[in-house]
Amino acid sequence: MRYSHKLSDAIHILAYVAIYQDGDLSSATIAASVESNPALVRRLMGALRRAGLLTTQQGSATPKLTRDATAITLLDVYRAVEEDGNLLHVDDKTNPKCVVGANIQDTLREAYDEVQRVAEAQLKRQTLAQIIAGILTRHHAKTQ
Amino acid sequence: MRYSHKLSDAIHILAYVAIYQDGDLSSATIAASVESNPALVRRLMGALRRAGLLTTQQGSATPKLTRDATAITLLDVYRAVEEDGNLLHVDDKTNPKCVVGANIQDTLREAYDEVQRVAEAQLKRQTLAQIIAGILTRHHAKTQ
DNA sequence: AGCTGATGTAACATATAAAGTAACATCAAA
């Protein structure tokens, strides 16, 4: 498949909502910033809403973060939009009659879990507020 | 796309070669253990050979690890078989005329690099020898 | 030398998931 940009686009949406909180927050406007389409934006916003990160109102372009950007981690967003949150994938079709095929799946799962654990810990350490600060800092550096 | 099993299958191949080093190591036999096909096994072995982890000889089913399994990390294997080694992907098509779109790519790259760094460190900490030990331990537990 | 069976590699087909597109029901606000 193509590589997923869902995490990146979801963070983009949340950052946009936070930065332009009193501006035009229609899915079409946000889609223009993402260079994507309104339906994708609405789909991602739906996932963010179900995860409790965003409130929306049907018929009204008024999305809002449910809490401060300092209290939203990249892990929160990742879990909201990536249903298979696994970074690495075990081949679950190996020969059970072979010593290697019969035992490698559980062994690898254990190994991959360690990778997943540290990656998620790192995602948890980074907040939406930091991303927003990074965006604004870069912007100001360019326009001064 | 489908999720990649290349890392898992490559580790499988290396473990198989190490465990059955004096047995039948034809791509067809290994493919039977992976429940895949010989061409895939040969493709992955080609990548492992180019990465310096394995030696092979055309015409002869005699693959060998180039060094002890304790000196081959999962990161070595990962880099050998995953050409795009990035676990997370920035959306590289965002609107440069928007403050968010123009600056989020670099900001996210920085954030994702941190995740990549800790994940790779964890992959580096785990060796092929540990995977082999895990496979054999599980096997012995079942057959005692 | 020739036969057999192996690898190396490429071309093509298929499967799967992401993202794009379009349509429409529903709701908000004027």
Add this chain to the structure above:
DNA sequence: TTTGATGTTACTTTATATGTTACATCAGCT
């Protein structure tokens, strides 16, 4: 009531992984 928004679904397109086939090349044996 009209306009324009969201929520959601179905379908299409695209990208990547894997499967399949074919065949050139090589090793090892007789």
